[in-house]
Amino acid sequence: MTPSPLNAKIIPMSINVQFFASLRELIGKQQSSMDYSDGLDVSAVWQQTSNNADMPDNTLCAINMEYVKADAPVSDGDEVAFFPPVTGG
Amino acid sequence: MTPSPLNAKIIPMSINVQFFASLRELIGKQQSSMDYSDGLDVSAVWQQTSNNADMPDNTLCAINMEYVKADAPVSDGDEVAFFPPVTGG
Amino acid sequence: MPAILLDNVFNPWDEIQRYQAEHLQSGHYGATASFVGTMRDFNIDRSVRHMTLEHYPAMTQHFLDKLCLQCAEEYDLDDCLIVHRFGDICPDEPIVLTVAWSAHRAQAFDACRYLMEELKARAPFWKKEVTDEGERWVHNELRS
């Protein structure tokens, strides 16, 4: 929404990607990062960071700590997270 | 249920009557007693112990610590209680 | 699964802990639901200074004992507990505590609420409030 400062156009930010619980074990890592590109959505982030694993059907996705669907658009600098159904409480 | 011992036939028991809260104040006493007679029901107990006060519509009745209706039969030795709607908790 | 009637101030959280330590089996219950009713310093539109809670001792005890037993069976509880004050009560003092311990949370929640609803509807207690404008019996509360 806010216009980016000039240097944000010059220094590319990246997408911070987090995997939790059984997905962390499936992917083999807790954290990844990737370069931002136009038109990126959450499922594309999965494809590029998941070591070719299929996304389990019940996977939950979040951008910047809010639940989103897999086709939600990703912005430069976002934190994208993937995790299985929750079991707290 | 249990057969009465012989002396229970000889020494007449009585009905113990209790009034609580606003009914205690209405009747002007906490406790009363009356002789048992055959065919006695709860409303007759009220009539004979309430100093001619009408029974308020919402009055609750109990015999021996269990809720009953006003036409419930009373037995020799029972404790009969009258009280207004409850307001605990 | 007792019902305890007290004529003095009690600390509901201490009561829960003490009862739990003495009567509940470690590692067995997974869900503890509790409710504490506390005397407020206002009711409807008047300022309440203090309150006297009258009860019918033998029937109150009998009613609450039966309620605990029946509730524990109906909701398959590990245990349950009711503590209720009577006599003079001041604002901010606890009036009632209900607790239900169960393996599962739905039963604990349902049972704790059932204890309170039955108690409010049928346990022989009567509140008389002392307000700035004098004494008054509390009538059936339309609001919960």
Added chain:
Amino acid sequence: MPAILLDNVFNPWDEIQRYQAEHLQSGHYGATASFVGTMRDFNIDRSVRHMTLEHYPAMTQHFLDKLCLQCAEEYDLDDCLIVHRFGDICPDEPIVLTVAWSAHRAQAFDACRYLMEELKARAPFWKKEVTDEGERWVHNELRS
């Protein structure tokens, strides 16, 4: 109306008392509903020795903070509180506490339950149990 995440054993009854003393106005709330979820030593058919509760720290805090605010507003609460463990947890230790303070009991009961149901359904925590037969992730619990 905070949400507190802890990696150590906590006493839920002490938490309630401390929070109440520091944040609640005497004589104002009449109803306190609380729920404590405790680790059991059995789940389904296996014996559970201990458990690790993984979470997504920033999102968990954010989610529970928002939940408290939204619940307090929706149920017209005086206040509410969530305390939740993470990390290694042993049987009989509390996992979660939810508390709702209100003028009226219906709101307190409803709000306390709402906090738990939303937390169970959506807060990013994941349980891994260590049983006699090895480790396993806990799957969506069909039973409450």
